[in-house]
Amino acid sequence: MIIDKDLILRVAKNARLNLSEKEIKRFEEDFRDVLDCFSVLDKVDVSDVDITLHPLNLKNTVRKDEIKASLTLDEVFKNSKRKDNFFVGPKSL
Amino acid sequence: MIKDFDGEKGNVDLVFDEANQNKDYFNLICDKNYSSSGKLKNVCISVKDSIIVKDVISRGGSKILDGYNPLFSATVVQRLVNNGAIVVGKTTQDEFGFGSFNVNVGKGFSVPKNPFDSERSCGGSSGGGCAFTQKCTGEHISLVESTGGSIACPASFCGVFGFTPTYGLLSRYGLIDYGNSLDKIGFASKYLDNIANILGYCIGKDENDSTSLDVNEKYSIKSLKGLKVGLVSEGFDVDEGVKNVIIEYLDTKKVKYDEVSLDFSYKYGVAAYYIVAMCEASTNLAKYCGMRYGLSDEIKGDFNQYFSKIREEGFGNEAKRRVMLGTFARMVGYRDAYYIKALKVKTMIIKDYKKKFKKYDVLITPTMPFIAPRFDDIKNMSVVDNYMADKLLAGVNLGGFPHLNVPVGFLNKMPVGMLVIADHLMEKNLFRGWL
Numbered sequence: 001m002i003i004d005k006d007l008i009l010r011v012a013k014n015a016r017l018n019l020s021e022k023e024i025k026r027f028e029e030d031f032r033d034v035l036d037c038f039s040v041l042d043k044v045d046v047s048d049v050d051i052t053l054h055p056l057n058l059k060n061t062v063r064k065d066e067i068k069a070s071l072t073l074d075e076v077f078k079n080s081k082r083k084d085n086f087f088v089g090p091k092s093l
Numbered sequence: 094m095i096k097d098f099d100g101e102k103g104n105v106d107l108v109f110d111e112a113n114q115n116k117d118y119f120n121l122i123c124d125k126n127y128s129s130s131g132k133l134k135n136v137c138i139s140v141k142d143s144i145i146v147k148d149v150i151s152r153g154g155s156k157i158l159d160g161y162n163p164l165f166s167a168t169v170v171q172r173l174v175n176n177g178a179i180v181v182g183k184t185t186q187d188e189f190g191f192g193s194f195n196v197n198v199g200k201g202f203s204v205p206k207n208p209f210d211s212e213r214s215c216g217g218s219s220g221g222g223c224a225f226t227q228k229c230t231g232e233h234i235s236l237v238e239s240t241g242g243s244i245a246c247p248a249s250f251c252g253v254f255g256f257t258p259t260y261g262l263l264s265r266y267g268l269i270d271y272g273n274s275l276d277k278i279g280f281a282s283k284y285l286d287n288i289a290n291i292l293g294y295c296i297g298k299d300e301n302d303s304t305s306l307d308v309n310e311k312y313s314i315k316s317l318k319g320l321k322v323g324l325v326s327e328g329f330d331v332d333e334g335v336k337n338v339i340i341e342y343l344d345t346k347k348v349k350y351d352e353v354s355l356d357f358s359y360k361y362g363v364a365a366y367y368i369v370a371m372c373e374a375s376t377n378l379a380k381y382c383g384m385r386y387g388l389s390d391e392i393k394g395d396f397n398q399y400f401s402k403i404r405e406e407g408f409g410n411e412a413k414r415r416v417m418l419g420t421f422a423r424m425v426g427y428r429d430a431y432y433i434k435a436l437k438v439k440t441m442i443i444k445d446y447k448k449k450f451k452k453y454d455v456l457i458t459p460t461m462p463f464i465a466p467r468f469d470d471i472k473n474m475s476v477v478d479n480y481m482a483d484k485l486l487a488g489v490n491l492g493g494f495p496h497l498n499v500p501v502g503f504l505n506k507m508p509v510g511m512l513v514i515a516d517h518l519m520e521k522n523l524f525r526g527w528l
Binding site for chain 2: 007008011012014015016017018019023027030031033034037038040041044046049050051052053054055056058060061062063071075078079080081087088089090091092
């Protein structure tokens, strides 16, 4: 695998992160070191092994579909900028 | 000890005074108040910044959550408050829990110092909670959180008990996520019976967390008699002084043990853990975009430009690194090779431990390979050196096994911790007469 500036920029774009030139250079080095460390797993044969998410193998659990009181508008907008009962954000179109 | 607690207001005064004398261990100290009733009346709890408390600014140690004022409390906090506990404040941590030394703090946050030596680390990521627990002379329990060792590590460096439960035993509702399949709220205290006692108030199914377990049990401290103990040989490849303190402690307590091997788990645990943790962290941190809550700025540009700018401003170095590596490991073409493979290795690690728990009640290793390092030494550690510091804690956290740091002695005047690990939902095997 080639780890270079192009790869770092592609990942940063997906991650929605602006990076400085210094950070790009540092992440190139970090990716090489850390992925080399992770490569120890290449030796492990995982054929016929299932993935584990919850270690106790829970079945799907769902709550009852009951109508409950929801937040007031003042609560919803308590932590954000508000305009005409909408969140204020950048243009999407 | 809480079981003997007399509910005096004087305890609240004492703990708040001590919190104000140790402000470096807090991101925020609450206004003092007293409770009027409940079995935990006037018992003080400090809460890691990533565990939210209603109407108390909770930031997970990150600038990107500046000003976030929660509308509700985490289930665990609410259950304790309902029984009369008092919240003292929000304790310092590595940003979102990303660290083993509590030096990866968010922009604008300070690094807490070890209570035994101010030139050394408290451990991370729950450094503030464990350090204040060591300092505090009043009745106090710290609510802390572990994804890959963030309770046991600072408990070891600060010389207190640090308890991490089976994954799912305590609700994660109201915990600012790091890795959903790994995060566990737990406790730090000077007294193990306090932890056993308070645990009973916090467990039980929570309809707001579908991964929480339906367990209803009370816990107390039993003797060490009859406990079947396995010493994990791979775990003792550590500082010779640390090893000697632990063996001496076990001999003093007349604990009999066999040596066992967990070669697979110790060889692959760190890599599998970090892949799962980073993948989940990068997904969880995607929601921080400068709208709805937390850090915001003048709205300029399109969605991608605004979000990228806010995230550049709000995240510290380690948060960016983990978002980058986690995003990479989930990208098309790499997902199966990293994330899915790591989840399969997790299955194999759980089986590895389960085999040992057929014969042994608990497994023991040192908690950390060394005593609390100096800040100067941490500066010289590489990224991989930092991650490898978790080598004794990664596998057990990946597998969701309950574990306990026991402060067993001192080396060069710094605390040494011993890690006791039990099978899933066998917390009772941790609550023994270790001190």
